[in-house]
Every structure is written in C-alpha cells, then in structure tokens.
Amino acid sequence: MMIVGHLWREAARFPAALLSSTALLLLVFLTHLAQAAAIAWSMSAVLRGAPQDVLLALLLIVGIAVLRLLASLAQSAAAAGLGGRVRQALRRRAMEAALVPERLHDTAVRDGTMRASLSDGVDGTDAYVSKYIPAVAQVAVACPAVVVLLALLSPPAAAGVAAAVLLAVFGPMAWKRLIARRGLDHWDGYEALSADVLESLRGMATLRALGDVSGTRARLHARSEALRRATERVMRAGLAETAVTDLAVQGGIVAAAGVAVWGAVSGQAPAGGVYLVLLLASEAFRPVRELSRHWHAGFLGLTAVPGLEEIGAFDRERGEGAPVPASVPEAADEDGTGRRDGDPPGGAASASSAEVLRVSDLGFRYPGAACDVISGLDLTARRGALSAIAGPSGSGKSTLFDLLLGFLTPARGRITLDGRPLRTRDIAVVSQRPVLFAGTVRENLDATGTAAGEAELVAACRAAGVLEEIRALPHGFDTEVAEAGSSLSGGQRQRLALARALLAHRPVLLVDEPTSALDTGRAADVLATLHRVARERIVIMISHRPEALAGVPTVLRLDAGRLDRSVQ
C-alpha cells in the first residue's frame, strides 16, 4: 500500500464522490461475501442431498450476481467522476501556473516539458485517484471485517489470513523510497524526451536544412533509451509489489485450506462451515488483489506527481480563483510595479482612450547580468501623434516593451497612464514576430472577443492592409491557420496582428517594426493607418526604417538602454 499524500488531499476535496465510490465498492464486496456464503450453502446442500436447498441457493447466487453488476456499474461511474474532478482541478492549477510572464525570459524552461506535465502528467494521476484510493479504503474496512467473521468460524484460519493480509499490504512499503527515487528518474526521462520531441517537430524544417536530422536522431535515441531504462527500473521495483502480494494471497489461502482440512478430518466442523471458511479466506484477499491490480495500472502515472508539485499543480492558493493581490495605486505609483494581469477573459480596457503615457527614470537588469539593459529611461507619449523609438538591434527595445507590458518588473522608475499605473490590459501589441493561434483567421483576429461585428472586422483588416489577402484565402475569414500561423507569410502575419491589435480597443498601441516584412507599397499603407490611429490612441512604434520614421514628429533614439530625443 502506497499513500501519495497530495492525491489523497485532492480526492478529499470532493468528499461526496470519494464517499460514494468507496461505499459502493464496499457494497460490491458485500455481494461477493454473500455469494461465497450462498455457494458454500449450495455445496453442503449437494452433500446433504437436499435438492430443494440446492435450487434455492443457485437462485440466490444468480440474484446476487445481478445485484453486483448494478452496484459495480454505479461504483465505476462514481469513481470515474472522482478521478475526473481531480484531474480537472490539477490541470486548471497547473495551467494557471504555466501561463505566467516569468516563463518568457527563462532559458531553462521547455514547452515540451510543460506539455508533458499538463497532458500526460495530469492524466496519469487518474488511475490512482479513481481506483487505488477507494481500493485502499476497501482494504481498510473489508479485510478486518472478513478476518473477524473468519475468527468466529475458525480462529486459526483467521490468524493465518490476517498475517498474510498484513504482509501483502505493508510488505511493499519496505521499498517505497526506492520506488519514489526511481519514479523521479522515470519522469525526468519522460519530460526530457518529450521536450526534445516537441522541439524537433517544431524545428524539423530547420533541422533538415541543417542536415542535422541524424544528429537529432542520435540525441533522441539516447533520451529514448534512457527513458526505457528508467521505466524498466521503476517497473521492476513496482512489480515486486505484485509478487509479494501474490505470495501472501496464495500462501494465505493454502494456510486457510490446511486449517479447514484439519478441522474436517478431526470432525469438528460441519461441511458447510469448512467450505465457508475456505471461500471467506479467498474473499479476504479480494480487496488485496484489487489493490495490487490498481497499483500495477497506476504506479507509472504517479512518477509525475513530484513534477506536478514543482509546477504548482497542488498549490491551493492559485487554483481557488483567489484574486491576485491588486496593486494599491499609491504603492504602485512609488515603483511603477505590481501590475499583474488578473483580467477577466477578454478584459476590455477600462477606458478606450487615454491622453498620456509617461515613463520616468526606468531601470532594469536581467538577473545575473553584468549591467543594466535599461537605465534612467524617460519617455512621454501622447495621443494625437505617432511616437517612434529607434535604435540598433539589441539596444533594449524588446526589454522596454516587456517592461511596459508588465512582463518584467522594473528595478527602478515608474510607468503611468494618465497618472495611474499602466496595466497590461491597457496595451495592444504588434510584435516583430507575431504568433497566431491554430484556428480560423476570424478567431485569431477577435482574440479578446471585443470586436463588434463583421463590419468592424473588415474595417480593421482594411486598415491593416490585409483584407484582400484574407479574402483570397480558400475560406476567407474562416480559413484555418496552421500552427503559429506558419501557413501565412511573415508580412501577412504581421498585418493580421495589427488588425488584431486594432480590434482590441485598447488605449495604447505598441508596434514593433510594423513594416519590416512588407514591400514598399504595403508599408506605406500600414504607416498611414498608424498615423490615423494615433489621433485616437497613444501609438508607440519601434522602427529604424527611414521610410517609417519619415513624418513622425518625435523620434526617440534608444542606445544602450538610454533614450535621446531627436526631433525631426
């Protein structure tokens, strides 16, 4: 018997499902006991030569079998419900923990690892929760009960059975630590392979172009073999449990048989009693055998539990929908931080327009870096005219965007919109390499669910200069976009992202190199749109293209994390 505390606590949060699945399991067990009694009765009736009793006993057996079928169906439904709810809770919390800004800048995190935990890891807990936990409860209640019954009939048989049950249940705990340790290796191997598989699938075109398919194959093969070895090791330890259980069960039954035979030969017990002792002894091990079977089905899934714990799938606070501590305006004003997105789905901006975005004395340094990426940065962007930031690659533009969006927490300085702290939901972004979701063009455009209707969708696409291309797609707005938008060209993606940003109705629009993937004609259209939008919203554009900067009244030059003003 192995107790995984985390999963027991999760199961205990659904007491009705837990109780009903356990109670029904005990009811099923009772029908087994009743059947044993009925069989013993029928056999002694055969021996006594009482045909009436034989028939009655057989009818009883059939009735019990039907009752058991019904009870076990109800039990399965209850148990599956329990497992489903726990999986749902775990997945919700693990996903919430995965979709956080900290992941954006962490070079150690791998999407494939997270994918494995969120899907296979969470699903792996099901067998333990829905089957094993009720089975443990059954062992705890049913085995002692049968031993007591046996003791009434034959104390020596009861003693033998009790000893065997104890061995079967507690014997495997001797190598619990070993299983836990090997389990960690197994899950590490699974995650590592999963990460490499996803990465190589995503980058297969690059791998082929580099001629690195065979190198990648060798790496994956090494990972795959490591996983296989780790699986075999954890399995050997886990299967020893099965062997010990089997030894105890068979040994216990033989011991009970020996006692019964001795009783029969010495003539102390009636025939029916002897059969009953034997059948009860066998029934005493039924819960133990079930426990062992469910262990076998579920133990590999348990190796994911430490991984899930690490992600935060068992942290209650996050999962309960407890509001993320909202930043108190005064406190936030002091350092400009504490902006976290607790937005409701599709959270529309509080106000669709704002006057001025102010950044003052902003400073930031990546953990472990030697110097600041951004230091002493001041910036004022107003509604009415486009603001532009120029600067060489790697001068801190991406970092500045992430600071504005609240994905990074500044070391110093503050960022305000009309005097209050800027929030993520005030900003719509068009990044340099925008990512689209797998889904239709329409779903991608109306990501926040705020678009008023078809007319607005069309207008936004026209403004972004992508309408004609969308209409040329096989199903127009309902064309399915491939993963990450890879079925569209870079330019198309960028203009779709611009249309998406326009449709989000947010007071601040951040645009990173909006013309980088466009030809001259289209670039001019997009710029005209940005100038027009800048009359209603605060628009900040990062660009170093002379043609994009032409006609922009204020161009700020970002250099090594500082801004210099240059008015054209």
Add this chain to the structure above:
Amino acid sequence: MSTRAAIRGFGRLLPALRPERRAMAGSYLVATASALGLAALSVLTAWAVGHAIVDRTPPGPVWWTAVIGLVLLRTVLTWQEMDVSHALAYRVLARLRMALFDAYARSVPARRREHSGRAAAVAMGDIEKLEFFYAHTVAQLGASLTVFLASFTAAAVLLPEAALVMFGGSALVAGTALCWAGAARRIGEREQRDRETLSARTVDALGALREVLGYGLAPRIVAEAAEATGRAAAVSCRRELLSRLSAGVREVIVTAVVIGVIAVSAAAAGVLSDTADARLSPAVLPALIALALAGVSAVTEAATTLTELHPLTASARRVADGVARPPVVSAPERPRRVPDGPLGVRFRGVSFSYDDRRPTLQGWSADVAPGEHVGLAGPSGAGKSTVVALAARLWDPSAGAVELVAADGTAVPVTGIDDEAFRDAVALVEQEARLFHGTLRDNLLRGTGPRPDAELREVLERVGAGGWIGLDEELGEGGVRLSGGQQARLCLARALVRRPRVLLVDEVTASLDPETERVVSEVIAGFDGTVLAASHRHETLAHFERVVHVQAPAPDSEPEKDRARHPARDGS
C-alpha cells in the same frame, strides 16, 4: 470502424515485435507456467478439502510439498512474467518512437501542416498507451488458451458433461470480447482526439505566451482546458462503464458455469435423484469446480484483455499512420555525386502548390550561375519562400526540376543527390529559422563536424554578433531572450559555419536596423559562393548583381485540375 479495420490497425503494429521473437516465446512460456501453476494450486487445494470432508482423510506430505512448492514457484513466475513482458514492451515502444521520428523527419514540413502539439501527443502519449498491447496481449492470449485447453481436457476426463458446460460458458465469455466493441472503439477515438487537441492547445498557448498574456487570454485558455478535461472525464466514465458492463456480464456467465458444474456433478454424484447410480464421488466435486473455474477464468482474462484493446484502437492507428507517413522528398535509388567547384541553381518549369490552395508556382524557370549572387523579388505571398524552400529541397516540386549546375555545365537534379551530400553543399537561412535549446556553440555546430572556437568567433564577428553573446551562453528554446534581429544574425552565422557552396537566404534582413542590415548585406555580398536571396526590400535587393522576379500564378488557374495531374503528397 469495423472489427476488421481494428484488427488491421493492430496488425500493422505487429512487425515491431519481429526482433522480439525469442522474448515473446519466453514470455509465453513463463505466462503459461504461471497460470498453470495457479490452476494446479486451486485444484489441489479443492481436492484435499473434498477428500477431507467426504472421506475424512488428510492430505499426505506429497500434497504439502507440491502446494508449498507451487506457492513459491508462482511468486517467482508472477514477477518473472511481468518483468519479461514489460521489458519487451518498453523495448518495442522505444523502437516505435524512433520509427515515428524517422517518419516525421522524412515528411515534415508536410504540405498540409500538422500541428506539432498533435504529433507530440502521438509520439509520447499514444505510444505509451500501446504498452498494454505489447506487454499483455499476444503471449498472454496464448497462455490463456493453453490453460483453458489443459483444464478442459482434465474436466472431460473426470466428467464429460461438466466439461461441456465449461466449454459452453467459455464460448459465451469469449463472445463478450466483441460486445460493445464498436462503442468502445468510438470512445477511444474520441479520447485520442481530445488528448491531441488538448496537447495542440497547450503547445499553442505556450508558444504564443506573449500574446496570451498581452491580451489577457490566460483565464480563457485555462477555463477551456478545464472544460475540455471535464468533457474528457465524462467520456472516460463511459469507457469505464462499458468495460465494467462487459466484465459484469462475464462474471454472471462464470457464475452460471459454476452453477452448471455444481448441477451436473450433483446429478452425476446421484445427489439430485435417488435412482441413478453415482458416477462421481462427491469428494472430487470441489476439485472439479476449481478446474472449471480455472478454465473459464483463463478465457475471462483473455476476453478482458481484448475488451481493453478496443479503446486503444485509435492510438494504434494513429501510431501506425504516423510511422507510414509518406515522405515529402524522395530518396534517390542510385545517388549521383555533387560536382566539384562552384555550383549554380537552375529551376526548370517548376510547379508547386500547398495542399488546399491554388498553385503557388506554375512552370517557373530561372537560372543562377555558379558563383553568381542573385536576388529574388516579388510581392508578399508571391512564392519567394517557396522557391527558396524548393532550392533547399524541403520539398520536391510537383512538376519540373531543380538542378545543381557545375561550372562546366553538368547539371544534376537535386532529387538525384544523397541528402547528406546535398546539405554539405547547400545552406539555408529561413525566415523562420529556429534556434534550439542549448548553448550558442551547440547551435552553431548543429549538423556540422567539429570546428575550432576561433573559427566560430570569427563568423560571429562577421555577422556583427561578436560583442553581445558568448559561445557558452544558453539560448533557451527558440532563443527566448534574443530579439528577432539577434536571432536572424545567429541563424546566418550558423549557415556560414557550414562553409556551403550555395547559400539560400529568405528575408534575413527584414528585421534588422540599418547598420546591421548593412553589415549582413556585406557578409552576404562577400560570401565566396553562389547566393540566392529572397527579399521584398529594394535596399537589400540593390546589393545583388541580378534580380529575378516571382509572380503568383493568375488566380483563374484551376487548382483542382493541377492537383489531379500531380497528386498532392499530403502528410497527414
């Protein structure tokens, strides 16, 4: 899906067992010995009890030795059986994983694109699900059959009518393996699809994390995942109920067999009627029942195994389909040598279309002379990237040919060149080039032999990346901390490290600032070899000796007709 199709699906997975013949035989022997041992144990026990009750004779020392020996033997065999069969299964799974990778390496990117999240779900989750098939099916079904035959024969010797009851019951039990099979397979398909969808959604959300956070989509994505999990739980509940139901039906049949055996043996023992003479001693009755139970239980176990297979059919088919994915480029039967010296690239009447679109290229021709630097111009979406991808042999054209041309005019079609030799000669910097998890050095050396650090640093210097990054720096998946421009420069450096003779570039200057753009353009201009570079920017194209144009085919051309002529090799 019909039973026949399901059997075919699993049949396609059997060849993976071929190298495991010996292990399979061993697994069968151990499983059979273990099951026979268990049957013998219960029959012996019942025999002793029967004799003790009826004849008042205790079993002798032989019995005790046999029984204790069997208990110990059974313990060892149980463990051994599990160990052998599981180790075998995990070896097969490891082999399948690599077969699946090979298939994807031949077929990705396919013209009809498959989501990597779905493919990853198959490569990891579905393959793991097949553990049950490989560990518990073939050898175990054989063992069950053997045990059934043994106990049937023994029962027939003791009391033919009891054997008949047992046979009838077993046939019924075996029949339950097909009960609700269609429903179970449909449920399995639904579960498989749900798992894939969840995986794709997760990968999407993680890949677009910036957008997800920026637009506040996280709560919606979480809610959708929770909802999907709820629906999946309802589906798996239905699966549980079906398997419970068929198990319950089997239990009822087994009970009926027990009753039948009791009834016929009671009649044979002369208990039920006073007239008949007793053909069977009541002392044998318990042993006979134990024997019947052992036989029927073996069949029950086999039927349970088959029942558990139904929901796995979808996974089996997905894996088998994945392994059998058609390649997007054909491997040459007799590879030709790549000519020495500078190489040119020639496109002769090349056509290409993505799966569900009208043709991107139709009968397009162009010639890049050895050593020549040529720019590729055309409006967004005109097919520039497709031309570059065809030259890099990510796909084969649906019509026409791409050739490498030597200085003396010898032309070798790229389809006739072995992949390794081709990659040595031609390098590609894609618009969407990916940096991989690992250090910068790991990335630069991907697909090349060892290179001294000094050489790597020199290349980094050339692309203007000498100052801000070290060779030992961890880039993270997709170069998380780097801007688009930085990534583009590192990808260019990675291509240069390969010392190619033909350099193919797709929009690499798009996201660079003017200064770096100048540097990169100079690097490409100074490249000692052939260059074909797609760009929409006049400034970039101005650096080239010659510019060729790509124009999308007129929209009135008929894609259907085109596809009919060149059957699309889609990869899904």
